[in-house]
Amino acid sequence: MSVSEEFDEWARDGRDEGMEERHWHTAKHALSRMPVEEGETVLDLGCGSGYAGRALRETNDAARTYGLDASPEMARNARSYTDDPRSGFLNGDFEHLPFDDDSIDHCWSMEAFFYARDPDAVLEELTRVLRPGGTFYCAVNYWEESVHTHRWEDLVDVPMIRWTEREYRERFRAAGFHVAGQDRIPDTETELPPANEFPIEGFETREEMVERYREHGTLLTVGVVP
Template sequence: MTALLAELAGETNKSALLDLGCGTGSFLAQAAASGFSRTCGIDASPKMVETAQNTAPEAELQVGNFAHLPWPAASFDNVTTMEAIYYCPEPLAALKEVARVLKTGGRFDLVIDYYQDSSGTSSWPEGLGFEITSLSATQWVDLLAQAGLEKISNRRIIRPQQEADPASWKPSVWFPTEDSYLAYLEDGALWLTGYLPSSVPNQ
């Protein structure tokens, strides 16, 4: 969240932002504080949306499905999603919806810890108790392209090295071994950015 907000702070057009999987609303509140004049969010959990409304009272929030976004086409300059899209059983449908609601030239950012190249997070489905979408960074890039986005960048967010202190690790369903925790820190979060083309070629 910190890395993404720092980069978006340099955006010249900070009109409207949509966050998929808004959770507690913390990102929306910080986005509004950074200058976005309109902030919207969607989450599958009514409880999370209620919490987010308290955290970000200025935001327009909806309970719903990423594959069926309740906003008109070309509504947003920016769409973001953090630690949420792997819960979606139809990621390509969700990404096509992202492209639909973005304005031409609009920007999409996807940040996730759980992806195939992150060896330390392989136990997460067991911890959750259900399957979640497992794709490699290359596969996610391909899906963004299939959805119609371009200028796609593929990078990592690496956490500060001090977080790798063994004393900060305790066994859990998320990180059952110290090696899994250290691998998680070393691999970092996957951060993809793509843009809706300014002009769409004829189909």
């Protein structure tokens, strides 16, 4: 199944809003770090319900936000969740961005980058469309060191890349980014059941769930275009 087909199903089932609720636990902390200033343009890569772009318009007064998703249904849903004329939503693939060179100030991506067919090509495209000094905030919950997320491969019927933290830094640099930072943002809001309720939700022990949410959380890699 393609990424588009998989997430069209999610959108039709209303699971896009559920994704937003779960992602917000760590996304809000990463979004608050983005140096978006009034009048700037932001791209949300793999926008899902479009929550990130809406948040940046409301809190940072970005002049324009674009949400791009491989799923037509996701983009259609996101468009229906706002009447803001300065928030646009597009269907397209990450490797061929429909923007001019040096036309975007910042890019955000949450839980989407690892679905790219050619992640290196995506990074190269971003260095093309981002202006000098522009940033790419790439947030993922699925990566090599986050061992308790590896089972997602069996739950989502599409190919996924699983880089190490070091590979993220190396691939960013190879594409032309300066790596301004990388860290893990813990999820302190997901409720952890008591030990006597395990196994639960794919976790054998409470310690595994603590490690997944409180220690691994979300990996944030920040790239800056020189």
